Amino acid sequence: MLDEILSILDKHRFQLNPSKCSIMRTKIDYLGHSINEYGIATLYDNIKAIRELPIPDHPTLKQANEFIVLEFPGPKLSYVLSTDASRVGLGAVLKQIAEDGRIKIIYYLSRVLTNTELRYSTTKLEALAIVWARTKLRPYLLGKDFRIETDHCPLCQFHKKRSRSERLDRW
Template identity: 30%
Template sequence: MPFGSMNAPATCQRPMQSVLRDLAPQKCLVYLDGVIAHGPSSHEHLANPRILLDRLRQVGLKLNPAKCRLMQKEVNFLRHDISKEYIQTDRTKTVQVEQWPIPLTVTEVKSFLGLASYYRRFVRNFSMITEPLNALLGKDCEFLWTEAQQQSFDQRRKALYESPILAFPDFAMESGELISDTDASVHGLGAVLSQKGETGEEHVIAYRSRSLNNRGKNYCTTRMEMLALVFFLKQYRYYLLGEKFVVRTDHQSLTWLGSFRDPKGQITRWHVYLQAYAFECFDR
């Protein structure tokens, strides 16, 4: 495989998927040369690594013993610290972001945003925070570092360094109601997916946000709030489709989604899309 080939990742992933096809994702997870064997019980946690190692031996793939970890309660995978209950950012990377020097060129801004964007699911209203920095990336845009960019840069570093621990959804817990909080403004769309624990405390699963183009900024409030809901459902379709969940909004009109009379055009398409989900909408 030559260095620099744009197809290198896919070429590497393809044989790994082929070799471990019947094991992933129930017994292992694989991404390029990184593999995790896992199990829901201590018995399977012992058995699955053996199955994985036997399979790799059969096809002649070798492992680096110095990079292997066995019987771990927490692992670092793809720059995330992961355990049975939670996922959080790699602390070495967040320290790196906190100590990041002020960018002096567009290339340095792109480098910072590239690393920061990798952890955007941990930061509430990520798109709104980074909007002043994104403004520097426009075509033929003069690089002018103002107070707005400095505040955005400082907020982004602080938000990532203080990023919360996110929970995994537990679909087996009867009292674990999934909750979606959505909001919209001319600055962008934001949403939070969370779940109630056994004690009634809400645990955040993921944050999501995006900025609006000029067309979206001209939407009326109701259409903008509906766009935020549709955007969020599309992002977390794999969690929400087939599950009952609650949508909380600060826009009372969304609580009457099922009562819209003669919706037309875009609203009709959104209305049809929302019917695939089983949710109740409440005004918070």
């Protein structure tokens, strides 16, 4: 079998560095994992710090429930898309308001700006965040009622009048 693998590599002109090769081993450590005949496991050194964290003295139920968790969307609930932009990146949160008033987080999105986008005005960045998030979350939002939340007041009146920017009008 080893001869077959080496002949295939040779046929396709692959070159191996002997110092980086491990042949005929039953266990190998690779990319933070230990791989053997039984499966793959995380290397102990990588999880040692987490395992040695002290157990909190008195965690309350409220503190335990504050941990951020994504939830499945409710098919009958409308969506709320909250977006924001900064000079470094874009962010969005897709959420729903449950019947009991609780906010259900469905999806988080974020990305850094491209070199071109770094030159956009604040209004264009905030609009870009909305357009980008709406595009990314299309499978969730298509055919559904949803509200957009933004902290940029000039965009709140955007749907009522034309802007001075062709790009904003296209979006």
